[in-house]
Amino acid sequence: MCTNISETVPAAGAAKGGAGWFPVTAANVGFDHAVGSRFDHALLLDFVDPARGPSARIAVELDLETGRALVAALQSVIEAAERSGAPV
Amino acid sequence: MWNSLRTDAPAGLVAGVTAYQAGDGDLVHAYVARPEGPGPFPGVVLAHHMPGWDELYREFARRFADHGYTAICPDLYCRTGHGEPDDVAAAARAAGGLVDDTVVADLVAARDLLRALPTANGKVGVFGTCSGGRHALLAASKAGGFDAVADLWGGGVVASPEDLVPQRPVSVLDYTADLDAPLLGLFGDEDQFPTPELVDRHEEELKKHGKEYEFHRYADAGHGFFYYHRSAYRADSAMDGWAKVFDFFGRHLSTGS
16 A cells, blocks of 8 residues: 655755765655565655755665664664763 | 457567656656557556555556556656665655646656557546555546556545645545446455445445446455565465456457447
8 A cells, every 4th residue: 555654854964875885865754665675664864965866776675573673773862862971 | 357368369469568658747757568560559548556666566567468458557656766666666666656636747748658659549547555555446437538447456546634745645436436337346354444435435435426437346356466475375366366457357348339
């Protein structure tokens, strides 16, 4: 099924793909048809720079369990980063 | 019918990417496949699925051409940009997805292009799977003017008010009265979108309005059971489904039908 579930957040960073590093200006999070994994549907995480066209994309497909674990790990690391006082 | 070709018959076809004037006047890419020869050939407009204007749909177009149709598959994501199909599809999804009215206009323009070809027999059907099934049915209902429509597991045909968004503001079900072409529907009983209950609801509406339709449901199949590159593939159901498609279009798009 086509869920059309998708959210976009502005992003500041960079990602590395086959053509090397490029700036990441947005992160798209969706849940829809999987393409590269064997799931019917997957959490879709895309790190993109739309100004560079559709190919400026680092794509990841995950199951929901992995997504939850990733959210928890992100939260944990963000809190540790803030406690460390190290600048971004 | 699959593999019913004659070994002594000419089997040439011509296929490739062209650009055509789409519904809003934009030049949009389309993959066109047609049999060699003067015709007359019926036409089929292919509304590609959400995963994109991809290799699978190019194969679909060539399969139709092998069976005697001129097939055109517009790149409905053409305005989003270019790259590998999954990247373009991802960009389109992030932008909110396709706009119904634009898709309908693009499919209608493709239909008119096919009808104007010197090799045309004047009959044009529209075919789509997944979101393309919904778009095919929407075009045949809202715009009309097609001679047959094949909706293969189109999700969102029966939409609740909370499902409606600016890009997809209507439940196609509400246009059932306007459908002016016979409809073929293929569905898997294990599909969650549309569920068998949603297919039942669609069928009720078609009966209520006295529409010509035939639905075929496959007990062992879910969503996308033609897709041989996905685990959803169900060989027996897919081959029977293709036979249903060619039988249906053969009856409704042949010259003189």
